[in-house]
Amino acid sequence: MMDRETSSARLPLVQRPRRNRKSDWSRRLVRENRLDVSDLIWPVFLIEGEGCREAVSSMPGVYRQSIDLTVAAIVEAAAFGVPAVALFPNTDPALRDEKASVALDPDNLVCRACRAIKEAAPDIGVITDVALDPYTSHGHDGLLVGEEIVNDETVSVLARQAVTQARAGADIIAPSDMMDGRVGAIRSALDSEGFQNVQIMSYAAKYASAFYGPFRDAIGTSKTLRGDKRAYQMDPANTDEALREVALDLEQGADMVMVKPGMPYLDIIHRVAETFHAPTFAYQVSGEYAMIMAAAQNGWLDEERAIMESLLAFKRAGASGVLTYFAPRAARLLQEA
C-alpha cells in the first residue's frame, strides 16, 4: 500500500500522454509518420571522363563523378530501392556560352548519362534538370539580355532542352529555372514530340536562397554567377505567392510540384500539400546538407540521427518525398533499422 504522502502527490490526471511512449513497441504502434526508401530521390553531380571522382569540398561525402562511376553508384542505390535520381552536370567552362548552346546538344553530359543509366538500371526513374545555369557563361538559369533575364525567349530554349532530355530517355523533366509559363510550354513541346508519358516535376516554389551555395560549387557556377537570382526566384518572405506559383504550374500540366529549399520552408511544404493534394516534394538542398555534415564533423550533432530526423520532418510536413544528397545513406540506414 502506498503511504498517504506519496499518493497525495499524485496528480488526478485522466490523460497521461507519456503512457504511449513508455516502450519501443508502443511508440511504434502510435507513430504517425514514417520515412521509407521510396521517399528518397538522389541528386548526383556529373563530370566528363572515365573513372573520375572529385570531392565537393563544401559537401563532405558528396562527389562529382564521371558517367561510369555514377552509373555504378546508381545501380547500387536502385538495389536499395531508391526510386529515382536527379542529374546535375558540371559543364566544362570552355563550353559555356551566352546562349547555353550545350543545353540543346543531344550528346551533352546529361543526355549521355541518361542513356547509360537507362541501360544499366532500367528500373530507376531518371529526373533531368531543365534550366540553363550549367551551360551559361554568366551562370544564370535564363538568357541574359542587358541586365535582364528574359522570360519568354528563355522559355522557348527550355522547351527544346526538355525535348532533348526526353529523347535521351529522361522519365521526369524537372524545370528549376522559375521562368513564368515554362511548364505549359514544356508540356506542349513534349506532347507534340510524342512524349505524353514523360512527367513534369516542377520546382514550383523555389526561393532565392543562401542555401544553394555548395551546389553552385559543385556545378561550377559560384565564381561565374553575375549578380543574384532574385528577379526570378522567390522572395523568402512570401507564402501566398508560393500557392499562386503552385496553382499555375498544376494548371499548366505539372504532375508533381516541389518546394525548395527544404527545412527552412517546411511551412510552405505543409501549406502546398494541404491546399492542392498533389504530389509535393521537398528539396533538402546543398546548404542544408553542408550544415548537418559540418556540425556532425565538429562533434556537435549525432550525424545519423540528425539526417534521419531531418528527413522524417519532411514527411510530417506533408511531403510525398524528398530530394536529398543523403539518399543512399538513408536507404542503407532504413534497411539496417
Ligand SMILES: NCc1[nH]cc(CCC(=O)O)c1CC(=O)O
Ligand atoms: N537551376 C539551378 C539549381 N538547381 C538546383 C539548385 C540548388 C540545389 C542545391 O542547393 O542543392 C540550383 C541552384 C540555383 O538556383 O542557383
Ligand SMILES: [Mg+2]
Ligand atoms: Mg512559376
